[in-house]
Amino acid sequence: MSILAPYIKGLGVTARTAMRTMFPGGLKRPIPQPSKGAVTVQYPHEKETPTDRARGVISLVEDNCTACMLCSRSCPDWCIYIEGHKVKAPPRRAGGKARNVNKLDRFDIDYALCMYCGICVEVCPFEALFWSPEYEYSEPRIADLLHDKTRLVEWHETVPDFEEYESGSQQKVLKVPR
Numbered sequence: 573m574s575i576l577a578p579y580i581k582g583l584g585v586t587a588r589t590a591m592r593t594m595f596p597g598g599l600k601r602p603i604p605q606p607s608k609g610a611v612t613v614q615y616p617h618e619k620e621t622p623t624d625r626a627r628g629v630i631s632l633v634e635d636n637c638t639a640c641m642l643c644s645r646s647c648p649d650w651c652i653y654i655e656g657h658k659v660k661a662p663p664r665r666a667g668g669k670a671r672n673v674n675k676l677d678r679f680d681i682d683y684a685l686c687m688y689c690g691i692c693v694e695v696c697p698f699e700a701l702f703w704s705p706e707y708e709y710s711e712p713r714i715a716d717l718l719h720d721k722t723r724l725v726e727w728h729e730t731v732p733d734f735e736e737y738e739s740g741s742q743q744k745v746l747k748v749p750r
């Protein structure tokens with residue numbers, strides 16, 4: 573096979589796709605209509621519905637978060653900012669000692685830096701982070717892409733219900749049943 577064969581094949585695919593985009597009516601109706609032939613969606617005039625598990629935005633379940641910092645330390649972009657303080661909590665059993673637990677003061681995610689890798693959601697041991705497919709939160713000011721705790725908690729309303737597990741598969745017990 574000639575060394576040029578793959579390049580010629582690639583150019584052929586590109587040319588066919590370009591023709592399909594420019595002339596969606598084919599050779600019978602060779603009128604250029606690139607807006608009809610394009611496979612891309614003309615956002616914001618047209619919108620696609622992402623799948624339920626699309627990585628749109630991360631939501632926080634504040635009650636589940638122990639401010640353990642695992643997500644923040646695992647984030648490759650260092651775009652999760654957490655602050656907390658210790659509070660006394662009642663003992664687990666009658667007659668036990670009062671416990672020191674973390675109380676969350678600040679939980680911010682900077683979506684100007686986030687690369688949507690999902691590591692934070694995966695590593696959280698307490699089911700405090702969930703993906704929502706919501707994607708419409710662009711901002712004219714880049715600083716406004718920093719979502720604070722209140723906003724991250726609000727995103728949880730947009731997290732779809734979990735699908736039923738297949739019969740026989742291990743049931744994961746969620747702290748926040750949805």
Ligand code: SF4
Nearest residue numbers: 647686687689690692
């Ligand atoms: S999705 Fe990835 S980059 Fe974004 S906050 Fe989570 S760990 Fe960081």
Ligand code: SF4
Nearest residue numbers: 637638640641643696
């Ligand atoms: S979201 Fe999860 S991993 Fe991150 S601090 Fe809270 S409990 Fe820890």
